[in-house]
Amino acid sequence: MTTLGVVFRPQLPPERLRGMVRAADDAGLAELWLxxxxxxxxxxxAASAALAWSERLRVGVGLLPVPLRNVALTTMEAATLHRLFPDRVLLGVGHGVQDWMGQVGARAESPVTLLREHLDAMRALLAGERVTTHGRYVHLDDVALDWPPASAPAVYAGARGPRSLRLTGEAADGTILDASVTPDGVRRARQLVDEGRESAGREGAHPVVVYLLAATGPDAENRLRAELRGEGRDGIEGLGVAGDAEAVADAVRRLADAGADTVVLQPTADEPDPEGFIRFVTDGVAPLTP
Structure with missing residues (x-):
């Protein structure tokens, strides 16, 4: 079964989040991603507020850029959310956009090394372990959470390149792929993730979350193409979808067949009716997906 989610685009002001959360809860949306x-x-x-405003909604953050964050602080925040809202939190970490990391003086010379060290420490702390580690970037001296979650939650990681995708298989509990990935890209990513899992001797499920840029309504094609063109991705076959519920559901099915466990529909940044987009997903697209 494919889980469907929707992104709350941060191009919307924070005060719009409450209405989106209420719309998602009322419509029965499975997951809202930030x-x-x-x-x-x-x-x-934003995740804390969204979880507090909703009754049953699962809230994901995909992703938290690790160069911007100390691993102890990220893990404390994660543990707090998991204890306050059990089974409703999905957190992912990743490299972050390197230009942005450079703007704040946090760009790492080796993003892959940093992400590995962050994942190892974060998963150990969330499992209730006491951690001492002195890596290239992550330094902890006899650190343990006073209030770890009741059971160790999954930590997702976002990735694009082959090394990072293998790393998510080795060191994360799930993988997040952004909207630049086609169905063929999902298949290749799955292969790389599985290679990483095999090399680390890991077994069990490893969920893959994929974003899908989607637009509906009378100007859907124009809005979709404008966003793809602005990102330098116009003309890539199989990237994004514009149209009615059947067209979007077909694109979701292609990603699911390629290996996506969750497809998060990403409206364009200029979506005129974000709450209506949620209802379009739950009432129109969801009944047509497996």
Whole structure:
């Protein structure tokens, strides 16, 4: 079964979040995802509010940029959310956009090394372990959480390149792929993630979350193409979808067939009716997906 989610785009002001959360809860949306993009909105603050405003909604943050964050602080925030809202939190970490990291003086010489060290420490702390480690970037001296979650939660990681994708298989509990990935890209990513898992001797499920840029309505094609063109991705076959519920559901099915466990529909930044987009997903697209 494919889980469907929707992104709350941080191009919307923070005060719009409550209405989106209420719309998602009322419509029965499974997951609402947030971004911690520079320099828009905080992922953790927004997630905390969204979880408090909803009754059953699962809230994901995909992703928290690790160069911007001390691993102890990220893990404390994660543990707090998991204890306050059990089974409703999905957190992902990643390299962050390197230009943004450079703007704040946090750009790492080796993003892959930093992400590995962050994942290892974060997963150990969330599992209730006491951690001492002195890596290239992560330094902890006899650190343990006083209030770890009741059971170790999954930590997702976002990735694009082959080394990073293998790393998510080795060191994360799930992988997040952004909207620049086609169905063929999902298949290749799955292969690389599985290679990483095999090399680390890891077994069990490893969920893959994929964003899908989607637009609906009378000007859907124009809005989709404008956004892809602005990102330098116009003309890539299989990237993004514009149209009615059947067209979007077909694109979701292609990603699911390629290996996506969750497809998060990403409206264009200029979506005129974000709450209506949620209802379009739950009432129109969801009944047509497996």
């Amino acid at each position: 971004w911690e993009d520079c320099f828009l909105e905080s992922g953790i603050a």
